[in-house]
Amino acid sequence: MGFGDQLLGSGLAKGAAARGRRIAFGNGIKIIWDQHSAEVFRGNPNIVAPGSECADRIDWIPFYKGHRLYNRQAGDRWVWNMDFHAIPGEMYFDDAERKAGARFGKGFVIIEPQSAPWKSVAANKDWGRAKFQAVADRLKAAGHKVAQFQSDKGSPVLAGVTALKTTSFRDAVAVLSHAAIYIGSEGGLHHAAAAVGIPAVVLFGGFIPPSVTGYTTHANLTGGAEACGSLKPCSHCRKAMEAISVEEVIEEARERL
Ligand SMILES: [Zn+2]
Incomplete structure (x- = not known):
């Protein structure tokens, strides 16, 4: 991470x-x-x-x-410590950061279609851009404002989605604290959503168990898979992601919006 x-x-x-x-x-x-x-x-x-x-x-x-x-490496996979359970974190903002964090208003959906593409496990954590696009389209059609953070390292912004330019991770989290929900990959932003206390729908798939790095306040979708921890692209992880439908994500989001 x-x-x-x-x-x-x-x-x-x-x-x-x-x-x-x-x-x-x-x-x-x-x-x-x-x-x-x-x-x-x-x-x-x-x-x-x-x-x-x-x-x-x-x-x-x-x-x-x-x-x-929460893990240790064994060959080309992580072995998860099932006794570890993520506790929502904290970030302490100063007045200027808090003020800046409010600049895009509030109540929007933050969507993040990609998880750290520079990591070897990226393929195992990727639900697929087309499905995120479908989620964004559906939520927009239902009248929600859908936004995505735009940064140098980040993925291209989905079509029809508002790009929110942020200056740092801290800045993004300060903005995220005003969002209605986070929908996206397991990674920095799902931890941030927990830290600022907003709901989330997190696409876990088959790589990491939600009981280890997930939060009970979020919808953590695995596609029914047991986590394998494979550090190499893995067909089990791909199938787990394929098993999570756009409809399921929309349903979980609706319950929280
Ligand atoms: Zn796998």
Whole structure:
């Protein structure tokens, strides 16, 4: 993942400051952050930054790149830790960020048709652009405003869908907090939807079990598959995605809109 991992971390750290503690993510000696940590953890009173290893009242959690607690690698697949259950994370915005996050209004549907295309597992997490387009078309016809974040790394915006230009992941999450629902892939934005408390329909398919990285407040669609964790393109994962219909996504969305 990337940003999603940081949001999972913020969920693990939740409530620490209220107990008079702060959470250090690392190996007990060194706090280990990656390139996305600072952006997601900024302003979070529960989490302590690298360089504060010797500060008082710190609790260590061994959650860092290469040691994510929810999985371990075995050959060319992930083995999921079924005892791990995602806790909705948190992001702490300052006044300027909150104000900027409101600039597109509220009540729109955010759709995200692609999950981190640069990752080897992308094919196993891909429901298919044509089906997302069909969902967008149906929701628009029903009178909903449908929008998609537009960024350099992101997928092209679906036809007829409003492009929301954002400047950073933080900015996107601040905007997302005003959405009515998130519909899309398992990834950073579904974790963000949980963090800002909006409903979601998440296309899990057969790669990751929803009981591990999903949230009980969301509709987590698997196509009836058991998660395989395959890091290589997998026919089981493709079939799982094929088993999830446009109609099913629309139904789940309607229940939450
Ligand atoms: Zn599979």
